[in-house]
Amino acid sequence: METVLDIDRLYVRRSGNLVLNNLTLEIHGERVIGLLGASGSGKSTLMRCLVGVQRIESGTITIMGLPAGAKELRRKVGYVSQSPAVYLDLTVMENLDYFRSIFSLPYSRLREVVETVSLAGAQKQLASSLSGGQRARLSLAIALLPSPSLLVLDEPTVGLDPLLREELWNYFHELANQGCTLIVSSHVMDEAERCDDLVLLRDGKIMFHSTPATLKASTESDNLDSAFLALAKRVKSEF
Amino acid sequence: MSSSRVFATAKRLLKQLRHDPRTILLLLGVPLLLMVLLRYLFGAQIAEFNNLAPMLIALFPFTIMFIVTSISMLRERMSGTLERLLTSPISKFEILAGYGLGFGILAVIQVALVLLVTFGPLELTTKGNIAMLLLFSLLDALMGTSLGLLLSAFANSEFQAVQFLPAFIFPQMLLSGIFTPRNQMPQALKFLSDLLPLSYAIDGASRTASSTTWNLATSVDLTVVVFAIPLSLALGALTLKRQTK
Numbered sequence: 001m002e003t004v005l006d007i008d009r010l011y012v013r014r015s016g017n018l019v020l021n022n023l024t025l026e027i028h029g030e031r032v033i034g035l036l037g038a039s040g041s042g043k044s045t046l047m048r049c050l051v052g053v054q055r056i057e058s059g060t061i062t063i064m065g066l067p068a069g070a071k072e073l074r075r076k077v078g079y080v081s082q083s084p085a086v087y088l089d090l091t092v093m094e095n096l097d098y099f100r101s102i103f104s105l106p107y108s109r110l111r112e113v114v115e116t117v118s119l120a121g122a123q124k125q126l127a128s129s130l131s132g133g134q135r136a137r138l139s140l141a142i143a144l145l146p147s148p149s150l151l152v153l154d155e156p157t158v159g160l161d162p163l164l165r166e167e168l169w170n171y172f173h174e175l176a177n178q179g180c181t182l183i184v185s186s187h188v189m190d191e192a193e194r195c196d197d198l199v200l201l202r203d204g205k206i207m208f209h210s211t212p213a214t215l216k217a218s219t220e221s222d223n224l225d226s227a228f229l230a231l232a233k234r235v236k237s238e239f
Numbered sequence: 240m241s242s243s244r245v246f247a248t249a250k251r252l253l254k255q256l257r258h259d260p261r262t263i264l265l266l267l268g269v270p271l272l273l274m275v276l277l278r279y280l281f282g283a284q285i286a287e288f289n290n291l292a293p294m295l296i297a298l299f300p301f302t303i304m305f306i307v308t309s310i311s312m313l314r315e316r317m318s319g320t321l322e323r324l325l326t327s328p329i330s331k332f333e334i335l336a337g338y339g340l341g342f343g344i345l346a347v348i349q350v351a352l353v354l355l356v357t358f359g360p361l362e363l364t365t366k367g368n369i370a371m372l373l374l375f376s377l378l379d380a381l382m383g384t385s386l387g388l389l390l391s392a393f394a395n396s397e398f399q400a401v402q403f404l405p406a407f408i409f410p411q412m413l414l415s416g417i418f419t420p421r422n423q424m425p426q427a428l429k430f431l432s433d434l435l436p437l438s439y440a441i442d443g444a445s446r447t448a449s450s451t452t453w454n455l456a457t458s459v460d461l462t463v464v465v466f467a468i469p470l471s472l473a474l475g476a477l478t479l480k481r482q483t484k
Binding site: 013015051052069071077079081085086088096101102104142 | 242243244246247248250251254255258259318319320322324325326327328329420481482483484
């Protein structure tokens with residue numbers, strides 16, 4: 001398996017606090033990687049680092065052989081921030097069409113992504129009139145436009161009903177089967193079960209990186225919830 | 240640079256406005272209303288109106304474009320769409336050029352309407368060249384846009400951005416020669432006035448309106464205004480940081 005992402009000794013400081021503390025991580029391609037951790041553990045900061053918008057103190061981030069944020073990566077790495085970054089005073093289609101021109105893509109791509117995120121019925125609606133979940137899906141649709149090889153999604157399923165969440169997770173795996181690597185952050189434990197790999201973040205450090213099955217086996221738990229608890233307790237006693 | 244990304248950005252800004260008809264009405268209607276007000280304020284003192292109107296024709300697009308641009312850019316920063324753009328293939332310069340073009344088109348419409356009304360029903364009569372007045376007004380609008388882009392980087396909230404009007408535009412307006420001729424100002428204020436780009440914009444507009452002869456002073460006015468635009472755009476590009484803390 002090809003190494004898609006290679007982070008080496010990454011330090012990030014935000015307003016004096018060390019948010020990412022000597023973080024080293026290697027991620028192989030074509031999988032759905034769940035980035036889990038309590039709020040404040042550094043998930044969003046790590047994701048911002050991957051798309052090159054976070055100032056880092058030291059360390060290196062290499063994505064498909066290039067430094068994170070490199071110009072060549074801007075078509076290959078898609079990013080969806082936690083709060084939907086869309087133009088509220090434009091319609092769904094107008095939002096998508098603007099980013100379509102920025103990526104110089106054909107019009108046919110618009111219809112494809114709109115259907116992928118089930119927003120076809122709301123095409124002409126202003127983004128400001130969309131529900132929270134619809135806005136989040138519009139934001140995701142924009143990131144899907146250029147068919148990126150790496151998708152960085154910061155809590156993409158917040159506020160979605162179970163049916164849509166199910167649909168999106170199925171779609172994430174479909175993308176992974178087509179050769180895309182997805183890094184999806186979440187704090188909902190039942191979503192962890194759906195990931196191929198789990199990366200557990202705690203206080204800016206990687207606490208665990210393996211498959212859900214390995215996590216359960218190593219903690220002798222039959223579900224991920226109790227596995228997390230066991231792991232957290234073990235880490236606490238080690239320090 | 241890709242011109243298609245610049246056009247797309249300009250188109251997007253204008254589409255955003257299209258969904259906000261009240262803002263369009265205010266943008267285009269308020270300057271007209273103010274000119275009508277000015278005309279009736281002076282009543283029979285037509286010479287006063289003829290003297291003051293060209294300066295205000297140059298001031299309105301500058302001020303209004305400054306506000307519209309700084310607020311739009313601030314919203315772009317706060318909504319996360321700027322960050323999204325900075326992770327996409329569009330360059331900082333293309334974003335800024337798109338803003339300049341989009342709001343520039345708006346300024347053309349605004350200035351054309353003001354000129355139509357003031358030279359038509361309001362019967363402004365000048366000895367000078369209307370085309371030159373149009374040119375100065377448009378350059379002033381672009382200068383307002385580029386200064387708005389630059390200043391928006393220093394505002395963290397809409398409250399702050401709106402305060403830039405009294406803090407940044409009013410002093411320039413007071414020192415620009417609209418209220419007191421610049422050559423009658425105390426030395427220190429005259430010096431300060433010489434440093435401010437709006438002074439040249441207003442001077443240029445009033446000079447081209449009052450006489451047909453082109454002189455060195457007019458060329459200086461034009462040069463300063465023309466150079467202030469790319470200069471503040473370039474400074475604005477510096478404030479568009481891809482990486483933030």
